[in-house]
Amino acid sequence: MAGAVGRVVRRCYPNALRSWLLKLPGATEGPCNTPKPGVFDLINKAKWDAWNALGSLPKETARQNYVDLVSGLSSSSDSSSQVKPEADRKQSGYETLVVTSEDGITKIMMNRPAKKNAMTMRMYEEIMLALKAASKDDSAITVLTGNGDYYSSGNDLTNFTDIPSGGVEEKAKNSAILLRDFVDCFIDFPKPLIAVVNGPAVGISVTILGLFEVVYASDRATFHTPFSHLGQSPEGCSSYTFPKIMGPAKAAEMLIFGKKLTAAEACAQGLVTEVFPDSTFQKEVWTRLKAYSKLPPNAMRISKQMIRNREKEKLHAVNAEESSTLQERWLSDECMNAIMNFLTRKAKL
Numbered sequence: 226m227a228g229a230v231g232r233v234v235r236r237c238y239p240n241a242l243r244s245w246l247l248k249l250p251g252a253t254e255g256p257c258n259t260p261k262p263g264v265f266d267l268i269n270k271a272k273w274d275a276w277n278a279l280g281s282l283p284k285e286t287a288r289q290n291y292v293d294l295v296s297g298l299s300s301s302s303d304s305s306s307q308v309k310p311e312a313d314r315k316q317s318g319y320e321t322l323v324v325t326s327e328d329g330i331t332k333i334m335m336n337r338p339a340k341k342n343a344m345t346m347r348m349y350e351e352i353m354l355a356l357k358a359a360s361k362d363d364s365a366i367t368v369l370t371g372n373g374d375y376y377s378s379g380n381d382l383t384n385f386t387d388i389p390s391g392g393v394e395e396k397a398k399n400s401a402i403l404l405r406d407f408v409d410c411f412i413d414f415p416k417p418l419i420a421v422v423n424g425p426a427v428g429i430s431v432t433i434l435g436l437f438e439v440v441y442a443s444d445r446a447t448f449h450t451p452f453s454h455l456g457q458s459p460e461g462c463s464s465y466t467f468p469k470i471m472g473p474a475k476a477a478e479m480l481i482f483g484k485k486l487t488a489a490e491a492c493a494q495g496l497v498t499e500v501f502p503d504s505t506f507q508k509e510v511w512t513r514l515k516a517y518s519k520l521p522p523n524a525m526r527i528s529k530q531m532i533r534n535r536e537k538e539k540l541h542a543v544n545a546e547e548s549s550t551l552q553e554r555w556l557s558d559e560c561m562n563a564i565m566n567f568l569t570r571k572a573k574l
């Protein structure tokens with residue numbers, strides 16, 4: 226059985242994360258039976274936590290669960306995390322989005338409702354493509370929204386299981402580049418950008434809201450940035466925009482302590498423009514947006530530029546700093562442990 230574990234781990238994790246996983250003793254030695262290492266013994270403590278999280282399962286069950294886990298990760302990362310060739314895309318041209326353009330409005334809808342619209346590498350790429358296309362089309366305004374009960378659960382945590390041959394360091398570097406490019410697209414987007422937040426929003430789907438002109442939310446929506454819980458740090462320029470929008474203390478509650486806000490609280494703090502009852506949310510919001518989209522588009526663009534342009538350079542610098550800080554955080558034991566806990570179903574938000 227230990228050989229089977231090794232084979233699956235070798236197949237799914239061809240590098241440093243694999244060797245980290247292979248050192249977890251739960252799959253080979255049964256229930257956790259050693260004292261907890263001290264708080265400063267970070268690597269051994271991380272391994273101990275992961276082993277202990279398996280509880281008192283018999284050795285065989287722990288091993289089987291472990292095989293199931295990594296096998297499942299393999300198939301889910303195959304289907305959701307990798308960018309497939311252009312030819313595989315659906316008729317609409319997008320695999321993770323539904324993009325429509327009518328009545329002067331380009332609507333970009335995140336479309337992985339069964340995964341709470343978690344953002345895969347492919348989804349980041351496709352949102353960038355859709356924004357670039359929207360910046361040049363003849364629509365007056367652009368909307369980002371989600372399909373299903375969630376707006377988005379943020380970064381897809383299985384993104385971190387698809388490790389290239391250069392190991393976790395290369396993965397972290399590539400992810401930081403993608404993150405920086407992704408957020409740059411929002412900073413530079415020339416037309417009014419509106420978020421239609423149809424349900425709970427987590428992580429990066431919340432932080433980038435500071436770069437939108439208007440944020441409309443259903444009263445079912447919540448706003449949650451659990452970065453410390455995940456061993457991570459803020460992105461989407463939120464370390465700069467949130468203190469400006471809501472003041473440093475409220476920003477700290479969200480970005481450091483992971484306080485989840487209701488839609489009403491987010492509105493009171495200036496992150497959300499207006500909250501609507503869920504029962505009438507879509508009707509009221511789209512009626513309003515259709516009226517806005519009939520305003521002269523050039524005037525709207527110029528007004529947006531006047532509001533945003535003097536901040537642009539600062540925002541790009543903040544984005545670069547946040548991305549490189551995250552590149553380091555993703556390699557930390559705190560972050561790897563948090564992701565493993567989610568993937569082993571030991572932790573949810």
Ligand SMILES: CCCCC/C=C/CC(=O)SCCNC(=O)CCNC(=O)[C@H](O)C(C)(C)COP(=O)(O)OP(=O)(O)OC[C@H]1O[C@@H](n2cnc3c(N)ncnc32)[C@H](O)[C@@H]1OP(=O)(O)O
Pocket residue numbers: 339340341343344346349378379380381382383384400401403404427428429430451452455457460567572573574
């Ligand atoms: C280029 C890289 C850039 C990186 C930028 C960094 C950004 C930082 C962030 O965004 S931090 C936020 C990360 N997000 C999370 O930690 C959320 C994790 N998800 C959860 O805690 C829960 O799923 C939930 C609270 C969002 C919803 O719980 P609920 O019980 O209602 O639903 P399920 O958990 O059963 O979810 C249904 C299926 O969706 C999968 N899923 C949901 N969110 C994610 C996610 N973020 N990553 C990966 N998978 C996600 C979940 O696993 C279920 O899948 P299953 O049906 O196959 O079991």
